[in-house]
Amino acid sequence: MFDLNTLWFVLIAVLFIGFFVLEGFDYGVGILLPWLGKTDAERRRIINTIGPVWDGNEVWVITAGGAMFAAFPQWYATLFSGFYLALLLMLAALIVRAVGFEFRSKDRSPAWRTTWDALIFFGSLVPALLWGVALGNLLVGVPIDQTMTFTGGFLDLLGPYELIAGLATLSAFTVHGGIFLHLKSDEPIRGRALRAIKLIGPVATVFIVLFGVTTYLWTDAFTRLGVDPGLTPIVAVGCMLAAGALVHRERMGWAFVMTSVALAASVITIFMSLYPRVMVSSLNPDWTLTIYNAASTPYTLRIMSIVALVFVPIVLIYQGWTYWVFRHRITADTHLEY
C-alpha cells in the first residue's frame, strides 16, 4: 500500500536527512567557531569552509517546510502554531546566523566581528538543539485536541525525552562539523578540531544511545503496530562507534561518512517510528495527526509528486557539483576573497 501520502512522508524524511547531514555540519562548524579559531584570520578560514555551501544547505529545511505545507497542511499548521515560541527562538537564531556569515568580515572593527561571531555561535547552537527537541516532540506526543489544535504551552515541549533528543542532535552536529572542519582546514585548526572531536564524540554517542533507549522505554515506537525501525537505530549507534574508531586512526573522510550515516539513520528511525503518524497526540490516539488526516488532496499530492520527482534529482546534481568544485582544503595560503 505504497501511496502518494507515503511517498510524501518519505520525501519529507529525505529532506530532513539532507538537512541533518548537510546543515548539521554547518551548525557544528558555527558552534566550534569561537573555540577553534584563536585569531580573526583563523575564524575567517573556519567560516570559509562552509562559506560556499551553507546557504544552499539551509534551503533544505525551507523546502521541508514548504513540502509540509503543500503535502500535509494540517501538520504544518498544528506544528508551527503549536511550537510557536520555540520556533520564534529558532527563527531569530537562523536570522542572525545568516546575516552574520555575510556581514562579519565586511568591517574591520574587532567589536563588530566579535559580535557577529558570537551571533553565529548562538545562531548555530540554538537550532542544533531545537531540531532534536522538535523531532522528539513529534514522537513522544504533545497535547493535540480533536480539532488538531495544539493546546499545550512552551514548557510542554521540554520534557526529559525531548531534551535528550535535543542534546543528541546538538552534540552529534558538533562532532559532524568538527570532522568536516578537520577535512577542510589545516594546522593549527585541524589539531584543535581533532581534540574537540575526541572530546565531544563520546558525549554524542552516549546521547544517541540514550535517545534510543528512552525511545524504547518512553514511547510506543517499538511496541505499536506500524513499521518496525529494526536495525536502523543499531546502525546509528554502530556508525557513531565506527566514527570514533576512525577518528583515532585519523581516517577522517570515512569518519565523516559514518557520522553522516549515523545522522541519517537517526532521522530514519524517528520517521519509521512515527509512520504513518506525523504528530502524536498525547491526549487521545484518535486525535493524532497522520499522513492521511493531515494530507492534501490526492490531486495536489500527484502534482507535487511530479514536480518533486523531476526537480529533486536536478537539485542533487548541481549541489553535488558545488561540493566537487569546493572540495579543496582552506589553508592559510588560500586567498580569502570574501
Place this chain on the structure above:
Amino acid sequence: MDALMLARWQFGITTVYHFFFVPLTLGLGWVVALLQTAWYVTGRDVYKRLTKFWGKLFLINFAMGVATGIVQEFQFGMNWSEYSRFMGDIFGAPLAIEALLAFFLESTFLGVWIFGWDRLPKKVHLAAIWLAAIGANLSAYWILVANSFMQQPVGYVLGQGRAEMNDFWALITNPHVFVQFPHVITGAMATAAFFMLGISAWQLKRTITGEERDAFRISFRIGAIYGLVATVAVMVVGHGQAQYMMKVQPMKMAAAEALWETEDPAPMSLFTWGNEPERRDVWAVKVPGMLSFLAYNRFDGAVPGIKALQAEYERTYGPGDYVPPVKWTYWTFRVMVGAGMVMALLALLATWQVWRQRIEGSRWLLGLLVPAIALPYLANSTGWIFTEIGRQPWIVFGLQKTADAVSPNVSAAEVGFSLVVFTLLYGVLMVADIYLLQKFARAGTMGSVSVEGSEQPGVAPVGA
C-alpha cells in the same frame, strides 16, 4: 490589541521588511550579470571592478533577504494556522515549488559565484551569476502565484471544510499573476536603477578622477536608461493591473479612490478628506471623468462605489462589513503612484543628461538622485500595503476572512512578544545593513578591498 490585530501587524511588518530587500535582489542581479558579461566579452578592467562593486552591495542586500525570508516560509503556520488548514491544499504547492525550483538555484549558484572567482573557468563563473539572477526572479513568479490566488482564487473547488485544488494549470496561469508579476518585476528593476543612480550621483558629485569617474559614469548611464525603461513599464503594466482590478476586485478600486457612490462618468480624486464611518466626503478635489478614463480608456462608464458594492457583497456573502480601511487604501495608493511619477520624471531627466553627455552638468539633479533612492522603497512598501489592505476583510477574496484565518491557540501575549522580538531584531539589523551599504558605496570601485586587509595570513586582527 487582540491576537488577530497583533498577528496582522506582525505579518505586515515582517513582510514589508522582507520586501525592502527582495526588489533590489531581483533588479540588481540582472545588472551584475550584465556587467560581468561585458567584462567577459570586452575584457575591460572597469567592468570587472563594477561587477565586484555592485556585486558586493548586491550580496549585503541579498543576505538580509535570505535571513528574513525564512520567517515568511514558516509564519503562515505560526500565526495563520486556520488559513493554512483551509488553503494549504492550494497555497502550499507554489511555496514548495518556489523553494525547490528557485531558492536552491539562487542560493547554490550565488555561493558558487562568491567563492568561485579564482577557482572556476570564467564562462562557468559567469553562468553562476546568471543562474542566481534567474533563480531569484523565478521565485518572484511562484510567490506571486500564491498571492494571486488570495486576490483572485482560481483552480479550486470547496471540499470538506477547505478549498481543494482541482486545476493546477489554472492556478499557475491565473490571469491575476500575469498583471501582478510584470508590475513587481518592473518595480524591482526601477528599485535597482534608482539604487545605482543615487550611488553613482553621490560618487560623481565628489571629486573623483580617472578610472573611478569612468566607472560611475558607466553606472549612471546604465541606471538612467534602466530606470527610464523600468518606470515607464511599471506605469504601463500598473495601469493594466488597475483596469483588471476594476473587474475582479472593484471594492479595492473604489476604496483606493474613496468613491462612496457609483458614478458615471466617475471622477478621479486628487485629494479627499473623508468621513470614513459615515462614508462621505468632507472636502475633496476631483478631476471629472478621469476615473472612468483610467478604468475603461474613455471618459464615461460607471465605476461602482463603496456603498453599492457593500450592498452587493451582503447579498452574495451574507451580513458583514466588506469595506476595507479606506484611509489606508486611499493614501497608500496615492503615495505609490506619486512616488512612481516622481521617479519617472527623475529617470527622464537623468536620461536627458546622459543623452546630452552632461551627466555632471547638473549638480542639483545629482543632489536629488541621492535621496531619491528612498522613492522606490516607498512605492514598493505602499504598493503592497495597498494591495493587501485593499483586499480586507478577506484573506482569500470571497473564500475566507482574515479574522477566521488566525491561529486560535496562539495568545495575544505570544504574538505581542514575537512582534516585539522581530521588530527590535529587524531594527538593529537594518542599522547594520545600512551602515555596510553606505560604507561600501562610499568606498568606490577601487577601495572595496580595504576591509580584507586584516585577513591576510598571519596578521592578527588586534588593533585593526
